[in-house]
Amino acid sequence: GAGVSQSPRYKVAKRGQDVALRCDPISGHVSLFWYQQALGQGPEFLTYFQNEAQLDKSGLPSDRFFAERPEGSVSTLKIQRTQQEDSAVYLCASSLVPYEQYFGPGTRLTVT
C-alpha cells in the first residue's frame, strides 16, 4: 500500500517568507509526528497528533512554527517568517502500532 507522502520534496524560501509543508499519512494511522533533521544530526521531535488532537508540541522551536491536522488525516506544518536556521529536512511519520513509526521521504527546506 501507499506509504507516507510529503510535499513539496524541496522548497527554497527567501528569509522572511512563510512556508507550508504537507504530510499525507498512511491511511488509518491514528498518530502523526513531525521531526526536524539538521545536516549531520538525527531527527528531532517537533510535534505529535493523535487523530486531530495535538497532544504534544513541546519540540516546536518558536511561535513561528505551527502544525495542524484538522480532520485527523493530512497534516500541515507551517513556518512563518522563515529564518536561515530553519533550513533542514522536515520529516513526517505516522503510526498505528505504538512505537513503530513509518516515515515519509521528507521536505528539504532551504532558506536563503
Added chain:
Amino acid sequence: DQQVKQNSPSLSVQEGRISILNCDYTNSMFDYFLWYKKYPAEGPTFLISISSIKDKNEDGRFTVFLNKSAKHLSLHIVPSQPGDSAVYFCAAVFGNEKLTFGTGTRLTIIP
C-alpha cells in the same frame, strides 16, 4: 543534552562479516528502543526494536542487544551485505511515543 548517543559517525565492514553498531543513552525512563536505517533522500525505515524488559531481540540477520545497567544497546548485522550500506539511527522512547534519536552511524559494506 544529548540523551541518545552514537559515538561512531562511521563504520566500514567487509561483506560477509559482522557489523556492530553501538548506542548509549542517559535517560533511564526510556522503555523502548528502535533502530532505523536511512538511505539518501529517503525517510528513515524501521528495522528492529526492543522493549526495556528484554535483553535481546532477533529478526533474520539483525539482532539488537540491550544492557540496561550500562544504558547501552547494540545492533548486530550478520552476515553484512552491500545493501546494508546506509546511515543507522538508534532511537528511544517513553511516554507518548515521541522518538529521541541519536546522530547516526554511516555503515559502509566493502565488497
